[in-house]
Amino acid sequence: MEDSSLKPVFSIITPSYNMLGYLKRCCASVADQQSVTFEQMVIDAESDDGTIAWLRENKQIISVVEKDKGMYDAINKGLLLAKGEILSYLNCDEQYLPGTLNFVQEYFEKHPEIDILFGNMLLVRPDGSLIAYRKGFQPRWFYIISSHLYVFSCTMFFRKKIITDGFRFNNSLKAIGDHDFVVRLLRHGYRAVHARRYLAAFTMTGNNMGKSENATDERRLAMAANKWTRFLRYPLNIARIIEKIISGAYWEKMPLVYSVYDSTDSVKRREFRVQRASFRWPTE
Template sequence: MKIENQINNSLINKPLVSIVMPSFNQVEFIERSILSIINQNYSNIELIIIDGGSNDGTIDVINKYMDHVSYFISEPDEGQSDALNKGFSRAKGEIYGWLNSDDLYLPGAIHQVVEEFIKCSEFKIIFGDWLSIDEYDDIIDYNHAFDFNLNHFKYEGFHLNSQAMFWKSDVHKEFGGFNKNLNNTMDYQMIVEFGVKNGQEKFHRIPKSLAAFRRHPKQKTTGMSPRVIAEHRAIAKTYGFEDKFHLSGKLKRFYFRFRRGYWYAKRGGMSNLLRRLKRLPSVSE
């Protein structure tokens, strides 16, 4: 099944924002995700939904909102990376975003991001803070993003969230695409490549919460399982930082762990620092 609608490009001075939503059997959450886009106070949005052949009622939910969907297809695919590649190949906007079908954009997020891109045209990637929510949309945690540092991201880990990140179309055109062999870490791959090809100075943080990342029992995102570690090794090999898994990489991770602590304290105070440090894995992991 495939449906394609015409995009309204008549809005003057409002860049088209393309949002790609990969989906597979998320009937419990996808309506809330779609509504978080429809209810934005920004009208020039292109919503592209790539479904992997859902059979749980997801398609019925999507059909309710087809007037707001620019492109939709439901067919078996090779996983989330494949769905994302299909979706972004259809994008026509000047600004791109990726929202999973169980996550949410917060009210006003897209308008804030567009304003920031217009005001700070030298930046190519803009990101903000994000919430963690449960299956009932109750807030579990407030997450503060840090100013982007590519080596910190490569060696020590995430300090931004892809659901609270937007980028210019030319950034994606230079991106080699999502590796279809990655089942869990395609967001890590994307951000590493954005940093390598554009430079960390093209990333811009705004101190506002833009999205909500959902934590629930059925979600795919997990801890550092053997498969996730193998994917991290593959990404490190592709982008030339295989020393991440050697002694020199562990020393770098130790250094960037201090940077993480600094940002935890700077953005959320000492109580935030102490609370979050208890959760962090060892630098040797």
């Protein structure tokens, strides 16, 4: 629910470039959130696939159309324009699940000491069918540095004060700016928590940036920059896996019911009921 007469509680930023089909689904998943006020922002790098015309038709979406230096530059532009008190970014190939923003708002209201919130996500195909359920657990910067970002950016919400304090995404990174951003926030002392609730769906398109060569190279460089990981990587990974097991990340009660916008419809969600599901990412 968006009400232009009220200051928005949320600012949701979507970086965009030539992904109109997925962008429509992403924006629809924000637009149908109930009982919250929000502003929806699309920062587009001059797409030539009809995105610009679509944004002009959908004036309820705040849009900025100009060249940028990459995804994280686009997100930073949105963060500087944001009026909401709770900020997030949602890529074109991602969607919020029903009730996500209402849950997040209530969580932050009940827990004023928390600065950052993460949740679980569903990994889906373009037709909306489930590939895997993915559960995060308590984010710890030393686990992330020694391995990977095991909490999910599409489920990340944070207070505006983080941006007011001067934190931004690193524009020089092309694929793991979220990894770098989260580590810096945690090391600075911001309080983060993981909620055991599915907040978003991530569509496996085949061209997702997190699995690109840039991402692999940047992770290697990040690990090399922290020389202590050479000695502590393996014990930290063992500790991380044990904590993940204890958190219940490898189990899910069935049936798993969810609804998303699929490849045939960006107007109405399609409901899925899954009796069996895996926790594994397809490459695992």
